[in-house]
Amino acid sequence: MKENFRFFTEVGVVSWTGFIADSLYSLLKGLQYIPGSSIFYHLHHALFHRQRINLHYTMNDFARWTNNTLGEKPLAEKLASVDPLQFNSIRDGREKLIRYIENYIGEIQVFPRVPKVREFYFMELRSFVIPANIEAENLNDFINGLQKLGRGTMLHHFIEARFRQNGKYHNDFSKWFEKYGEKEIAQKLDKLNPYLYDLDTLRKMIIDILKEHREKN
Amino acid sequence: MKKIKLEDYIPLVGESLVMEIKLLAQQLKGARIQHINSTKTGGGVAELLNQLIPLMNEVGLETNWTVIEGTEEFFDLTKSFHVALHGTKTRITQKMFQFYKKTQIANREKIDKNADFVILHDPQPLGLSEFRQKGKNKWIWCCHIDISEASIRLWRFLSPLVDLVDGAIFHIPQFTKADLDIPQYVMPPFIDPFSEKNKDLTKVEISKYLKKYGFSINEQFILQVSRFDKLKDPLGALQAFKIVQKSFDIPFVYIGNFAPDDPPGERVYKEFIQEANKVPGVTVIANPDPNDLVVNAFQRSASVVLQKSIREGFGLVVTEAMWKKKAVIGGNTGGIRYQIIDEKTGFLVNTVEGAAFWSRQLLSNPKLATLLGEQAYNRVKSNFLLPHYLRHLLCVLLSTKHPGRGVTYLNK
Numbered sequence: 122m123k124e125n126f127r128f129f130t131e132v133g134v135v136s137w138t139g140f141i142a143d144s145l146y147s148l149l150k151g152l153q154y155i156p157g158s159s160i161f162y163h164l165h166h167a168l169f170h171r172q173r174i175n176l177h178y179t180m181n182d183f184a185r186w187t188n189n190t191l192g193e194k195p196l197a198e199k200l201a202s203v204d205p206l207q208f209n210s211i212r213d214g215r216e217k218l219i220r221y222i223e224n225y226i227g228e229i230q231v232f233p234r235v236p237k238v239r240e241f242y243f244m245e246l247r248s249f250v251i252p253a254n255i256e257a258e259n260l261n262d263f264i265n266g267l268q269k270l271g272r273g274t275m276l277h278h279f280i281e282a283r284f285r286q287n288g289k290y291h292n293d294f295s296k297w298f299e300k301y302g303e304k305e306i307a308q309k310l311d312k313l314n315p316y317l318y319d320l321d322t323l324r325k326m327i328i329d330i331l332k333e334h335r336e337k338n
Numbered sequence: 339m340k341k342i343k344l345e346d347y348i349p350l351v352g353e354s355l356v357m358e359i360k361l362l363a364q365q366l367k368g369a370r371i372q373h374i375n376s377t378k379t380g381g382g383v384a385e386l387l388n389q390l391i392p393l394m395n396e397v398g399l400e401t402n403w404t405v406i407e408g409t410e411e412f413f414d415l416t417k418s419f420h421v422a423l424h425g426t427k428t429r430i431t432q433k434m435f436q437f438y439k440k441t442q443i444a445n446r447e448k449i450d451k452n453a454d455f456v457i458l459h460d461p462q463p464l465g466l467s468e469f470r471q472k473g474k475n476k477w478i479w480c481c482h483i484d485i486s487e488a489s490i491r492l493w494r495f496l497s498p499l500v501d502l503v504d505g506a507i508f509h510i511p512q513f514t515k516a517d518l519d520i521p522q523y524v525m526p527p528f529i530d531p532f533s534e535k536n537k538d539l540t541k542v543e544i545s546k547y548l549k550k551y552g553f554s555i556n557e558q559f560i561l562q563v564s565r566f567d568k569l570k571d572p573l574g575a576l577q578a579f580k581i582v583q584k585s586f587d588i589p590f591v592y593i594g595n596f597a598p599d600d601p602p603g604e605r606v607y608k609e610f611i612q613e614a615n616k617v618p619g620v621t622v623i624a625n626p627d628p629n630d631l632v633v634n635a636f637q638r639s640a641s642v643v644l645q646k647s648i649r650e651g652f653g654l655v656v657t658e659a660m661w662k663k664k665a666v667i668g669g670n671t672g673g674i675r676y677q678i679i680d681e682k683t684g685f686l687v688n689t690v691e692g693a694a695f696w697s698r699q700l701l702s703n704p705k706l707a708t709l710l711g712e713q714a715y716n717r718v719k720s721n722f723l724l725p726h727y728l729r730h731l732l733c734v735l736l737s738t739k740h741p742g743r744g745v746t747y748l749n750k
Binding site: 237 | 352486523730732743746747748
């Protein structure tokens with residue numbers, strides 16, 4: 122029996138982990154000890170910025186702080202290059218960030234500290250995944266549903282899905298379309314790199330792909 | 339006035355955000371919520387609750403609002419607490435602590451025993467946390483002020499009371515406290531786009547309120563709206579204006595409030611007036627009437643908006659001006675740093691000279707002012723409106739109900 126796609130949405134509030142960094146050294150220490158949820162939050166926080174009015178906001182938070190506050194631009198470039206698409210677990214991401222900083226620090230013994238107001242606060246998202254009470258039976262329903270939903274739905278089905286599943290596809294949408302014979306859509310959606318856009322743009326791009334497919338057929 | 343419904347916010351914040359609020363509220367369906375603070379009128383918290391509570395009720399949460407009672411001595415001591423929590427040296431005595439506790443005891447009957455959630459606002463009712471029945475319901479403390487530099491002596495007295503609740507809410511990460519044992523949530527406050535202070539005004543309405551104070555709609559002016567408080571640096575704003583005046587023939591308007599029972603405010607006002615009288619082109623409007631509409635009209639009409647604070651909580655006055663598409667020149671402190679993306683939605687300044695420099699840039703380049711103002715408006719629209727706050731608050735309530743970290747699935 123054909124199973125409908127059930128849309129969920131993820132809604133959360135930010136909380137402080139209790140960790141702070143005031144230097145490159147304490148950033149490194151923080152990365153070693155903070156919970157994975159904090160690594161996830163700071164790697165993905167930029168995706169929520171609808172207005173990309175400041176290009177530095179497109180970097181992950183670690184890279185942005187290293188660039189804007191510490192002024193360590195070469196390291197910031199490396200940290201900004203940490204692409205969650207390249208790893209399957211937050212642990213991999215954490216290790217990559219740590220490695221970059223350790224290599225950069227090398228033999229440095231003295232680390233300038235930033236004033237209190239410019240410290241980096243390690244935050245995390247406390248979130249809830251809730252059924253959106255919208256289901257899709259076919260492509261039209263899917264487009265309509267997606268048009269009504271927002272960033273929380275994209276976060277759950279398109280971003281976090283990658284860390285939940287080890288399969289052919291990295292997002293819930295592609296999995297569902299493949300299952301119902303829409304392999305072309307599934308592949309197209311899977312090729313989208315969510316880290317190049319904010320979540321609103323990504324959602325619009327997906328809707329455009331689906332609409333194009335509908336018109337073609 | 340038409341009653342504002344949650345649906346009315348859809349054109350501003352989008353359908354999905356309103357839907358998320360309703361979905362979250364469904365998860366809390368039937369919950370009874372009690373807000374407790376220390377005043378029904380005046381001040382930011384009363385304004386916040388007046389706007390928030392009708393929407394909480396609309397989404398099916400039985401929400402009520404209780405105000406604690408206290409003598410003049412109690413409110414005097416909480417004023418001293420407020421100042422000391424802001425980091426200003428003030429005498430805090432053991433007697434004050436005793437009186438604070440005594441007042442909490444006197445108010446303990448005001449706690450709604452049937453409430454599922456009790457939300458305490460600011461330090462005044464915080465001591466009620468000692469009277470909670472553990473395990474019966476969830477308690478939250480909302481701290482609306484910057485306590486990062488709080489007096490150690492006072493914080494040692496208050497922090498055990500905070501640790502008795504299930505979670506604390508602060509406006510920005512820098513306001514959190516390292517010595518608390520409970521979850522600390524961070525969510526910015528909000529402005530209500532439909533309030534008198536922020537609603538759209540027609541040109542006729544703007545003219546009316548400007549005219550009342552001798553201005554016309556086509557007149558350029560520099561504006562600062564703040565309480566008469568040294569931390570808002572009114573004299574610094576005046577100094578900046580004096581520098582700008584050398585290049586531009588433009589007036590400066592300072593709108594501020596002080597209460598009759600606020601001697602320090604009156605002192606700052608008198609000092610400021612004395613200095614302002616020496617500078618041509620300065621208009622000081624104290625306690626305007628009607629306050630919100632006058633502020634609204636002046637913010638909409640200003641060519642440059644300053645907020646030259648030395649210390650600031652979140653700084654909703656900045657949010658209000660940004661909502662009116664103004665590129666605010668704000669002191670590089672507190673929540674102003676969080677709101678203004680430097681050179682993108684306004685300017686962060688550390689000195690009088692910095693404030694003057696960017697004022698002149700905006701006055702000489704109206705296109706830049708328009709661009710930054712537009713971006714400032716979008717920043718507020720995406721982050722600092724009432725529905726954003728409500729969504730976060732509902733998440734905090736759920737978090738206390740489902741303790742843990744990361745992601746929780748509900749009704750999968």
